[in-house]
Amino acid sequence: xxxxxxxxxxxxxxxxxxxxxxxxxxxxxxxxxxxxxxxxxxxxxxxxxxxxxxxxxxxxxxxxxxxxxxxxxxxxxxxxxxxxxxxxxxxxxxxxxxxxxxxxxxxxxxxx
Amino acid sequence: xxxxxxxxxxxxxxxxxxxxxxxxxxxxxxxxxxxxxxxxxxxxxxxxxxxxxxxxxxxxxxxxxxxxxxxxxxxxxxxxxxxxxxxxxxxxxxxxxxxxxxxxxxxxxxxx
Numbered sequence: 001x002x003x004x005x006x007x008x009x010x011x012x013x014x015x016x017x018x019x020x021x022x023x024x025x026x027x028x029x030x031x032x033x034x035x036x037x038x039x040x041x042x043x044x045x046x047x048x049x050x051x052x053x054x055x056x057x058x059x060x061x062x063x064x065x066x067x068x069x070x071x072x073x074x075x076x077x078x079x080x081x082x083x084x085x086x087x088x089x090x091x092x093x094x095x096x097x098x099x100x101x102x103x104x105x106x107x108x109x110x111x112x
Numbered sequence: 113x114x115x116x117x118x119x120x121x122x123x124x125x126x127x128x129x130x131x132x133x134x135x136x137x138x139x140x141x142x143x144x145x146x147x148x149x150x151x152x153x154x155x156x157x158x159x160x161x162x163x164x165x166x167x168x169x170x171x172x173x174x175x176x177x178x179x180x181x182x183x184x185x186x187x188x189x190x191x192x193x194x195x196x197x198x199x200x201x202x203x204x205x206x207x208x209x210x211x212x213x214x215x216x217x218x219x220x221x222x223x224x
Contacts, residue, residue: 033212042116042202042215043155088154090213098143098162099170100213102155 004089004103012109019076021106023089024069032065033090034074037105043088046074051094081112114139118203118216125193126224133188133219135203141214143206144186145170146178148199149218155202161186193223 004025013019025032031050035043049056049065049072056063062075076083086105093099117136125131135144145160147170157170161180175197177189186205190197200220204213 031211035213040200040218040220042217043204043213044215045212048212090155098160098168099157100145101157101171102147104152104154 004091004101006087006089006103006106008106009104010107010109012111013079015079015081015110015112017079019079019083019108019110021074021087021108023072023074023103025072025089025091025101025103026070027091027101028094029067029091030094031092032063032072034061034063034072035088035090035102037086037088039085046087076108079108079110081110084108084110114214116203116205116214116216118201118219120219121217122220124222124224127194128192131190131193131221133190133201133203133221135186135188135216136184137186137203137205137214138184139205139207139214140183141205141207142183143208143211144180145204145206145213146176146186146188147202147204148172148197149202150199158188158201190221193221195223197221198223 007022033048034046037043060077065072088105089103146158147155149155156172159178161167203216
C-alpha cells in the first residue's frame with residue numbers, strides 16, 4: 001500500500017492547548033495536504049504544502065514538511081472544542097501523478 | 113455555491129442487486145474521484161477521472177465501474193454488490209490532478 005500513516009491514532013487535549021499530529025508517507029510527492037473530517041461527514045481541505053516548501057501557516061494551523069524523512073506535521077494552536085474531528089494527510093505520487101493517498105487519520109478530541 | 117452532490121446518502125441493499133451512486137459537481141472541475149472509507153483503513157481510492165471519457169483505476173477498483181460522459185457527473189456503479197462493499201463512499205473533485213479536493217457529504221451503503 002502507498003498509504004500514509006498518521007500518528008497518534010487518537011489525541012485528547014484540553015481547550016487552549018496545542019495539538020500536534022504527524023504523517024509519514026512512502027513515495028516522492030508533489031504536494032501534501034491536510035484534511036479535517038467531522039464525524040461521518042465529508043472531508044474539508046485545510047492546507048496544502050508543496051514538496052519544495054518546508055513550512056506553511058494558515059490561521060492557527062502550522063504545517064511542516066520534511067521530504068528527506070517523508071514526514072509532515074500539523075500543529076493546531078490554542079485548540080477549541082470545535083476542533084474536535086479526525087485529521088487526515090493526503091499525498092500524491094510524483095511518479096504516478098493523479099492518485100491521492102490518504103492516511104488512516106488522527107482522531108482529535110478537545111475537552112472544553 | 114460550490115457543491116459536490118452525492119445520491120443516495122444512505123442505502124441498504126441486498127447482494128447482487130445492481131446500484132448506482134451518483135456524483136455531480138458545479139465547479140467545472142476536470143478531476144473527479146471516488147473513495148471508500150472503512151474503519152482503521154482510512155480513505156482508499158476506487159477510481160478517478162482526469163476528464164470526460166478518461167477514467168483510471170485507483171487502489172481498490174474490484175467490483176466497481178465508473179463512467180465520465182459529462183464533465184459534471186461521475187457515477188459509481190456496483191454491478192453485483194457484495195457485503196464486503198458495505199462502506200462509506202465519498203466523491204471528490206479537484207480543479208487539477210494534485211490540487212485541493214472538494215468532497216461530497218458521503219453515501220453510506222450497506223449490502224446485506
